[in-house]
Every structure is written in structure tokens, then in C-alpha cells.
Amino acid sequence: MSSPQSPQSPQPSQQPKQGIACLGVLGVVALVVILLVVINRGGGGSSDDADASPSPYVPSSAPYTPPGDPYTPTTDPYASGDPYSSPSPEPSPYTSGTCLNGTLPDSTTAQSVSGVEEVSCSASDAHYKVIETVPLSTDLSRCNGNPRTQYAFSYRYTLNGATINSYVYCLVGLGSYAR
Template sequence: MLGVVALVVILLVVIAHSGGGGGSSDDAGASPSPYVPSSAPYTPSSDPYTPSTDPYASGDPYASGDPYSSPSPEPSPYTSGTCLDGTLPDSTTAQSVSGVEEVSCSASDAHYEVIETVPLTTDLSRCNSNPRTQYAFSYRYTLGGATINSYVYCLVGLGSYAR
């Protein structure tokens, strides 16, 4: 038994000398080394979050059409004595008409003369109270589809348009 105890003591001495259990002799006396990367870290050539130009330095973004600006002033209504060209339908009911514009009363295409203007209505029967009325014409001034103002014009026909 004394031989077994001597063997255990020898093994313990060998194990203690080799650094403690199971390590290789290459690690004996070695100290830990710091991490050294295999390549340099990424360094961008420019900051991707810095714009090259200031998007707000160009001035007023609404300079060419501010959606909140005041509407253009509505056209002045035709006054008594104003002459119009175009062709109005021979009807007592409202119909869509285009191409009716103010012209000189001496022009060859002057077909109608305004004899009365009735604001804030599209009711053509408002011209029934004027016995000279031969035609009635309604105009609506709209903005974005909403009626802002409206007029009824009582007219007499000129030349071949007279009734």
C-alpha cells in the first residue's frame, strides 16, 4: 500500500506542475494576449445621413401655387349694356352653355345685350319681371366645385337673334 500512496503523491506533483489538470505544456507560463482584428473596421467616406444640399434652402415651396392662397378674384358681373357673343339655347329650362363671352356691342358677333343683372341666384324666372327680356342666362362662379357666387342675366337679342 505504501507503493500506491507514493504513486498518488507523484501524480499529484506532476499534475500541480503542469498547471492543473489536463492543460497542455504549451500554456505553461503563457499570459493572455489582447484581441487583434484581422482587418481594419469599416470607415465610410462620407456621412450617409447628411444631405449634400439643404432641401429647405430653395426658398418658398409654395411660390408657384400655394394651395392655401386666396382664390383669384371672381370676375366682375356683366352690367346693363354689356354685349355677349355665342349662342344660347331657346329654352326656359337651365342648360349648360359654353363659349359666351363679352364683346364690343359694335362687333359683328355681338348677339345679346344685358338689360338686367340679378345677383345671388340661378333662378332664370327672375327675368320674368322685366318685360323686355328675350333670353335669360345664368352664370355660376365656382371654386373647387363649390359655388361661390351666381348671377342671372336678362338679355335682349341683337340683329337676327332678336325675338
């Protein structure tokens, strides 16, 4: 009987030789990198580098000079409070008891209105008095719950075309505007 021959396995001595060769290559690369760093930091420059000097920048025309002293502010940026805060994009809403002038349309649907401003209630052009303010709404029917309401007025505050807040004002008429 003959026994089957087993295949020969590779010699384990070849792997350590490849590892040593790889380490040798890495060592040479590291040495080259170190030499380049030392040379670039001034350790091995040529004698020509010592004689070279940078040429000064000469503008082709006179530089711009702003009128007046640019270091003297014309206004105190801190006089009006915090210079980093932006102004409020919307005025305070009208509160109960505020009087308004102008003319509001006699309509229950939204219409564009201009010229309505706050005035003293004793002014001859005081036409309306705010009796209720409903924030975050443009629905004029919100004033139906207040039986004293004679007029409803809606206003939207916008910033760059986007509505940031809105109010409905429930009003009573004053003088000839009373119903």
C-alpha cells in the first residue's frame, strides 16, 4: 500500500524576509522626510538664499484716502444701547383704550387699508377706540364674541415679505363713526 503524498506547504522563512524589507523601505522614506523638513526650516539652504531680499510692493497709483479722519467716529455707537441688538421689526400692538384715526371699510372681508394711526383720544380726528386685541390672528370674526364691537381691523407685521405677527383689533366708533 502506498500512502498518498501530502502537498508541501510554503516555507515560513519567506514572510520574515518580506517584513524586514518593508521596514527598510519605510526607514529610508522616513529619513528622506526628516531631511526635507530640516532643509526647509533653514538648516541647509544655499548661499544664494542669504543674498536674496524681497522686493517692496509699489502701488501703481496713490492709495485711497477717505475724507476726514477714519478713526474718529461721528456718532457714538453705544449711545443708543446695545449696538449688537437689532431694532424690533414690529411696533407694539395697539392696546385696549388706544384711539385710531383714518377710515376703515365697512366690510367683514379683509381689505387693504392705509392711513390708520394712533392718536390721542381727545383729538378731533380720533375715529375709533380699541376695545380688544386678538394676537396671532387675521380672522375678523374673532371680534364677534365681543358684543360692543362696531368695527374690526386686522394688521399683519411682515419682514422681507414674510408675516412675523398679526393682530385683530375690535373697535368702537367715536363721534360720527359710532354705530
